[in-house]
Amino acid sequence: MYLKALRLENFRCYETAEFELPPGLTVVLGPNASGKTTLLEALYLLATTTSPRATNPRQLIRQGESWARVTGTFDRNGSPTTISVSLGDAAEGSSGKSVSIDGRMLASAREAVGRVQVALFWVGDLEVVKGAPADRRRFLNTAIGQLSHRHLDDLARYRRALRQRNEVLRTISDGRPNGQELGPWTRALVEAGSAITVDRAEYTQALAAEAIPLHAQVGGGAEELSVQYRPAVSADGDPSEEVIANAFYEALEARHSDEIARGTTLVGPHRDDLKLRVGTIDLRRYGSQGQQRTAALALTLAQARVARARAETDPILLLDDCLSELDTERAGAMLDLSAEHEQMIVTSACCPDPLGERLASANVVATGDCPMP
DSSP states (O other), X not given: OEEEXXXXXXXXXXXXXXXXXXXXXXXXXXXXXXSXXXXXXXXXXXXXXXXXXXXXXXXXXXXXXXXXXXXXXXXXXXXXXXXXXXXXXXXXXXXXXXXXXXXEEOSSGGGGTTSSOEEEEOTTOOHHHHSOHHHHHHHHHHHHHTTOHHHHHXXXXXXXXXXXXXXXXXXXXXXXXXXXXXXXXXXXXHHHHHHHHHHHHHHHHHHHHHHHHHHHHHHTTSSOEEEEEEOSSOOTTOOOHXXXXXXXXXXXXXXXXXXXXXXXXXXXXXXXXXXXXXXXXXXXXXXXXXXHXXXXXXXXXXXXXXXXXXXXXXXXXXXXXXXXXXXXXXXXXXXXXXXXXXXXXXXXXXXXXXXXXXXXXXEEEEOOOOOOO
16 A cells, blocks of 8 residues: 555644645655655555644644644555545534545544554654553554554443543542442453553564664674563463453552542553563663664654554554664665565655665655745
């Protein structure tokens, strides 16, 4: 699958812009603050219905305007599909965002997730490596969610159960006994949480298998990457939902008094994490900027490979300013990976001279009329 055409209306700094893209390697060149990252953000929005750098749809609307729209036409084995995301006053309903596919308005934006597979590395966010555990959970949720609507449903059920269970715990903590209402929400929490834990364990195993050799390739092979899933509920190596559910119940029972005292749920996938190391170095705490960047890039490349194997479609690889801190040899090795992707879109502030020959056959898109990032 690849993006054939992209239209932006009042999106970020673009008033109106249209781009036509072929398969293969596309390099988006332009000075800083010219809208390069915005193009990748728009494509990510079409695939996931969310932005990697905005929490509110209104933040995506051009200053002074009340609406925005992003429309992309994709080619999948010769069959076109058009996805459109409308924001603000252009959105149907009161949520501030609506999504249509081939002109049909979807009841829920979540229905669009997975129609297009993307993997994004962008220079403004290395939080998957150096950030809080929530940032790594978000990476897992997005990656797995593009591959499984069931996983998205499990996440929604888990969040609702967690929210309601915490409310009951707070009432008990405040001296208003409400214990009989805790049981149903505990069961719902365990049921959805066990499925999430299984998905994350299986996905991380597949991700690590791809990320380790990719890290050696783009990182020069000096240090070996380690990617380990650290679930809040451990089942001693048994990944079955039944075993995890039993361990979940036991862990909740063991922390019951603490949960009542604090008025919050202390056990569950909302406290999971990924452990990332190079050699013996904990990347989050002690990794250098270069080590963190290389690891984040390897995870993105690995995400694309896992998606290809599981979804049986080639994801679009989006790499924002990935060349700036790689030497010529490693940057060249990374660009060579474009041969295994139907479409790979790379942004750069300039065309590095040593890579000129490698980029000679690439499609080049220039930005520069955009006055702000």
